[in-house]
Amino acid sequence: MPTTFVTATHTGLVRRGNEDAALADPPLFAVADGMGGAQAGEVAAGMVVAALQEHRPRTAAELAALVEASNRSIFERAAGNASRSGMGTTLTAALIGDGRVDFVHVGDSRAYRLRDGRLEQLSDDHSLVGEMVRRGELSEAGALSHPQRSIITRALGVDDTVEVDSFSVELAPGDRFLLCSDGLYSMVPAERIEAILGGGADLATIAAALIEAANAGGGEDNITVVVFSPDGSVPAGSAVDTSIVPAGDEAESAAGERPEKERGRWWRSWRVLAVSIAALIVLLLAGTWYLSQQFYYVGESDGKLAIFQGVPLEIGPLSLSSLYRQSDVTLGSLEPFEQERVRRQELSSLKTAEAMLENYAGRQPAQPDPDRGSGSGRTTGTRTSSTTVEF
Numbered sequence: 300m301p302t303t304f305v306t307a308t309h310t311g312l313v314r315r316g317n318e319d320a321a322l323a324d325p326p327l328f329a330v331a332d333g334m335g336g337a338q339a340g341e342v343a344a345g346m347v348v349a350a351l352q353e354h355r356p357r358t359a360a361e362l363a364a365l366v367e368a369s370n371r372s373i374f375e376r377a378a379g380n381a382s383r384s385g386m387g388t389t390l391t392a393a394l395i396g397d398g399r400v401d402f403v404h405v406g407d408s409r410a411y412r413l414r415d416g417r418l419e420q421l422s423d424d425h426s427l428v429g430e431m432v433r434r435g436e437l438s439e440a441g442a443l444s445h446p447q448r449s450i451i452t453r454a455l456g457v458d459d460t461v462e463v464d465s466f467s468v469e470l471a472p473g474d475r476f477l478l479c480s481d482g483l484y485s486m487v488p489a490e491r492i493e494a495i496l497g498g499g500a501d502l503a504t505i506a507a508a509l510i511e512a513a514n515a516g517g518g519e520d521n522i523t524v525v526v527f528s529p530d531g532s533v534p535a536g537s538a539v540d541t542s543i544v545p546a547g548d549e550a551e552s553a554a555g556e557r558p559e560k561e562r563g564r565w566w567r568s569w570r571v572l573a574v575s576i577a578a579l580i581v582l583l584l585a586g587t588w589y590l591s592q593q594f595y596y597v598g599e600s601d602g603k604l605a606i607f608q609g610v611p612l613e614i615g616p617l618s619l620s621s622l623y624r625q626s627d628v629t630l631g632s633l634e635p636f637e638q639e640r641v642r643r644q645e646l647s648s649l650k651t652a653e654a655m656l657e658n659y660a661g662r663q664p665a666q667p668d669p670d671r672g673s674g675s676g677r678t679t680g681t682r683t684s685s686t687t688v689e690f
């Protein structure tokens with residue numbers, strides 16, 4: 300029996316435009332989720348789907364080559380137009396071959412296979428949370444509520460080259476396939492997708508139920524599904540519910556301010572911003588450290604007076620002061636108000652700090668210490684060593 304298929308897309312309940320695109324042109328099927336805001340996302344998703352439709356790749360190699368060429372076209376079109384800079388698109392495409400299905404995949408749209416009632420995700424999400432899940436740093440459930448779940452790490456059109464995942468699966472009788480944008484799986488738990496995909500009487504009913512479930516779950520994003528049955532074992536069914544906007548329909552894509560779907564541009568500027576902030580922090584720390592080293596203060600080290608260079612502060616692991624010179628004047632030998640002054644760690648010049656220490660040293664009770672000459676001054680504990688005091 301010939302392959303049966305259905306595509307359906309819906310704007311969802313939050314967005315004003317639909318930047319998803321879908322293709323069902325057996326043996327080729329695809330879902331693309333555009334990004335970049337304003338008209339850009341629609342353009343990028345539309346470009347790759349149009350290229351697939353026009354060139355009709357018939358082998359996995361042709362498909363991969365076409366995707367790479369599309370990447371370059373989108374990138375060049377974005378570079379030539381400021382309002383489209385940062386535009387890009389995901390692409391998950393399937394090509395039915397002889398006893399197998401070949402896939403190409405970039406971004407966070409997904410390909411699933413349902414076999415014997417069990418749902419299998421065939422593609423890896425190229426997203427921040429997808430990578431964290433694969434590294435075992437985040438659970439599948441955690442990924443769905445993560446604040447950065449919409450950041451994708453790979454897309455067509457954002458760089459002049461792109462790494463494309465290519466993979467194939469063997470076909471078995473009764474296999475059903477689903478390609479979808481993140482607007483479906485971010486709103487509908489996998490068990491529910493499994494039940495709907497396995498339970499419908501025909502593909503149109505399945506597609507309508509998937510979109511209904513995504514909207515019931517919040518409908519926060521555009522929802523696009525392509526469902527196909529390579530051996531035609533599931534009937535296509537009648538036309539999908541009229542409330543579902545057909546793929547490529549731009550009726551709802553009203554022009555004007557559209558603050559939604561800025562994630563592609565945001566992802567790019569986020570990288571630039573992160574590097575700028577890091578550079579600024581390094582500069583600020585270096586500047587702060589340099590300035591701090593212009594100050595000195597008299598403080599205490601191991602119960603004895605000492606001169607410190609810097610200011611008595613720590614910024615994270617960075618200490619802004621270090622021991623400059625230790626004396627053998629004990630803190631206990633000072634008058635209470637002098638001890639208090641030392642504890643306040645008042646900043647001064649090196650000259651003033653040295654004079655303070657000299658003054659305190661001068662009033663320290665003489666200690667028998669043959670190693671210290673009376674003329675050596677500043678750090679000796681002998682009363683006679685104190686000669687000048689400067690403030």
Ligand code: MN
Nearest residue numbers: 332481482520
């Ligand atoms: Mn999306």
